[in-house]
Amino acid sequence: xxxxxxxxxxxxxxxxxxxxxxxxxxxxxxxxxxxxxxxxxxxxxxxxxxxxxxxxxxxxxxxxxxxxxxxxxxxxxxxxxxxxxxxxxxxxxxxxxxxxxxxxxxxxxxxxxxxxxxxxxxxxxxxxxxxxxxxxxxxxxxxxxxxxxxxxxxxxxxxxxxxxxxxxxxxxxxxxxxxxxxxxxxxxxxxxxxxxxxxxxxxxxxxxxxxxxxxxxx
Amino acid sequence: xxxxxxxxxxxxxxxxxxxxxxxxxxxxxxxxxxxxxxxxxxxxxxxxxxxxxxxxxxxxxxxxxxxxx
Amino acid sequence: xxxxxxxxxxxxxxxxxxxxxxxxxxxxxxxxxxxxxxxxxxxxxxxxxxxxxxxxxxxxxxxxxxxxxxxxxxxxxxxxxxxxxxxxxxxxxxxxxxxxxxxxxxxxxxxxxxxxxxxxxxxxxxxxxxxxxxxxxxxxxxxxxxxxxxxxxxxxxxxxxxxxxxxxxxxxxxxxxxxxxxxxxxxxxxxxxxxxxxxxxxxxxxxxxxxxxxxxxxxxxxxxxxxxxxxxxxxxxxxxxxx
Numbered sequence: 001x002x003x004x005x006x007x008x009x010x011x012x013x014x015x016x017x018x019x020x021x022x023x024x025x026x027x028x029x030x031x032x033x034x035x036x037x038x039x040x041x042x043x044x045x046x047x048x049x050x051x052x053x054x055x056x057x058x059x060x061x062x063x064x065x066x067x068x069x070x071x072x073x074x075x076x077x078x079x080x081x082x083x084x085x086x087x088x089x090x091x092x093x094x095x096x097x098x099x100x101x102x103x104x105x106x107x108x109x110x111x112x113x114x115x116x117x118x119x120x121x122x123x124x125x126x127x128x129x130x131x132x133x134x135x136x137x138x139x140x141x142x143x144x145x146x147x148x149x150x151x152x153x154x155x156x157x158x159x160x161x162x163x164x165x166x167x168x169x170x171x172x173x174x175x176x177x178x179x180x181x182x183x184x185x186x187x188x189x190x191x192x193x194x195x196x197x198x199x200x201x202x203x204x205x206x207x208x209x210x211x212x213x214x215x216x217x218x
Numbered sequence: 219x220x221x222x223x224x225x226x227x228x229x230x231x232x233x234x235x236x237x238x239x240x241x242x243x244x245x246x247x248x249x250x251x252x253x254x255x256x257x258x259x260x261x262x263x264x265x266x267x268x269x270x271x272x273x274x275x276x277x278x279x280x281x282x283x284x285x286x287x
Numbered sequence: 288x289x290x291x292x293x294x295x296x297x298x299x300x301x302x303x304x305x306x307x308x309x310x311x312x313x314x315x316x317x318x319x320x321x322x323x324x325x326x327x328x329x330x331x332x333x334x335x336x337x338x339x340x341x342x343x344x345x346x347x348x349x350x351x352x353x354x355x356x357x358x359x360x361x362x363x364x365x366x367x368x369x370x371x372x373x374x375x376x377x378x379x380x381x382x383x384x385x386x387x388x389x390x391x392x393x394x395x396x397x398x399x400x401x402x403x404x405x406x407x408x409x410x411x412x413x414x415x416x417x418x419x420x421x422x423x424x425x426x427x428x429x430x431x432x433x434x435x436x437x438x439x440x441x442x443x444x445x446x447x448x449x450x451x452x453x454x455x456x457x458x459x460x461x462x463x464x465x466x467x468x469x470x471x472x473x474x475x476x477x478x479x480x481x482x483x484x485x486x487x488x489x490x491x492x493x494x495x496x497x498x499x500x501x502x503x504x505x506x507x508x509x510x511x512x513x514x515x516x517x518x519x520x521x522x523x524x525x526x527x528x529x530x
Contacts, residue, residue, distance in 0.1 A: 162426040
C-alpha cells in the first residue's frame with residue numbers, strides 16, 4: 001500500500017511537476033480576478049474567500065484527468081485490479097496521492113494568496129482550515145469522476161461537466177466557513193457540515209470509484 | 219375570445235410560448251428520431267433478407283452446376 | 288404474469304406499441320383541456336394578476352422534472368440489480384425529457400419572477416436547486432453520449448445516477464443552508480398548493496395529468512427508438528462476424 005502511494009507520488013512529481021502545476025494555476029486564477037472585477041480593495045476583500053475557494057476547486061479539477069489515465073493506458077490498472085489489494089483501497093490511495101500533490105499545497109498557499117486579495121485578518125485561519133478540511137472531499141469525488149471517464153479518449157471536458165455539480169455541496173459549506181470567518185460570524189455549523197461531507201465522501205466514494213473502474217476494465 | 223391579461227400580457231404569453239416551443243421541440247425530436255430508427259431498421263432487415271435470399275439462390279446455382287459437372 | 292415480463296424487449300415493444308397512441312392522445316387531450324381551461328376560463332389572482340396563469344405550465348413541469356430523475360434512479364437500480372436492458376434504455380430515454388421539463392420550469396419561473404419579484408433570477412434555494420438538477424441532467428446525458436459500448440455506458444451512467452441522486456439531495460440541503468446564510472427572513476417561495484384556490488386547482492390537476500401522460504408517452508417513444516437502434520447495432524455486429 002505504501003509502495004503504491006509512494007509510486008503515485010513519484011509519478012505525479014515527475015510527470016509535469018504535480019505540486020507546481022495546480023499551484024501555478026491557482027496563482028493565475030487569483031491574479032486574473034482583480035483584472036476582471038477591478039482593483040477596489042474593499043470589493044476584493046468581500047469576494048476573497050469565495051474566489052480562493054473557487055480557485056482551489058478549479059486547481060483540483062485540473063489535475064483529475066491524469067489521476068487514473070496513465071495507469072489505465074499502460075495497463076497497470078489491470079494489474080492493480082488483480083492484485084490482492086482491494087480496488088477500493090487503490091481508489092482511496094489514488095485520491096490520497098492526488099490530495100497530497102494538489103490539496104495540501106493549495107491549503108498551504110491559500111493564506112499567501114489571501115494577502116494578494118486583501119482578505120480580512122480574521123479570515124486566514126478559517127480559510128486555511130476550511131480548505132484543509134474540504135479538499136480531501138474534492139479529491140475523492142474527483143477520483144470517482146476520473147474512474148467514470150477513464151476509458152474515454154477525450155474525457156477531460158466531460159469530467160468537468162460530471163464532477164463540478166458533485167462539488168456543489170462541498171463548495172457551499174467550505175466557502176461559507178471562509179466567508180463567515182472573514183466577517184467574524186459563527187462558523188461551527190458549516191464547519192461541521194463540511195467535515196461531515198468530507199468524512200462521508202472519504203468513506204463511501206472509493207466504493208463508487210472502484211465500481212466504475214471495474215466496469216471500465218471489463 | 220382572448221382574455222384580458224392586463225399589464226402582464228407579455229410575460230404570460232411568452233411563458234406559454236417558450237414552454238410550448240420547448241415541448242414541441244422535444245416531441246418533434248423524439249418523433250423524428252423514432253421515424254429514422256424505424257426506417258433504418260426496416261431497410262437493414264430487408265437488405266439482410268434480400269442478401270440471404272440471394273446467397274441461398276447462388277448456393278443453389280452452385281449445386282446445380284456441380285451436378286452438371 | 289409479473290411485471291418483469293415487460294423487461295423482455297419484444298414484450299415491451301408490443302405493450303408500448305399498443306399503449307403509445309392511447310397515452311399520447313390522453314396526454315394531448317389533458318394538456319389541451321387543462322391549458323385552455325387555465326388560460327381562458329380562470330379568473331386573475333387578486334395579487335398576481337394574470338401571471339397566475341403561468342402556474343399551469345410551471346408546476347407540472349417542475350413536478351415532472353423531479354419525477355423524471357426519480358424514475359431514472361429506479362430504472363438505473365433495476366439495471367444494476369437485475370440487468371434488464373429495457374430498464375437502462377428507459378433511463379436513457381427519460382433524461383432529455385426530464386431536462387426539457389427542468390428548462391421549462393426554469394424559463395416559466397423566470398418569466399413569472401420578472402413581473403412579480405422584479406427580477407429574472409433570484410438565488411433562491413428552490414430556483415438554484417433546479418439549476419443544479421439541470422446540470423446533473425446535462426452530465427448524465429453527456430456521459431451516455433460519450434461511451435461507445437452500450438453495456439459499459441449503461442453501467443457507468445447508472446452509477447452516476449445513483450451517486451448524483453445522493454449529491455443532488457445533499458445540494459438541496461446545502462442550498463437551503465446557504466441561502467439562509469445570505470439573506471435571513473427574506474424567503475421567496477412559490478405558492479404552496481394548499482394556498483391555491485379551487486378555481487386554479489382543478490385545471491392545474493388536469494395539466495399535471497397531461498404532463499405525466501406526456502412524459503410516459505415520450506419515454507415509451509424514445510425507449511422504442513433506443514431498442515430499435517440497439518437491434519440495428521446487433522444486426523451490424525452479426526453481419527461483420529459473418530463476413
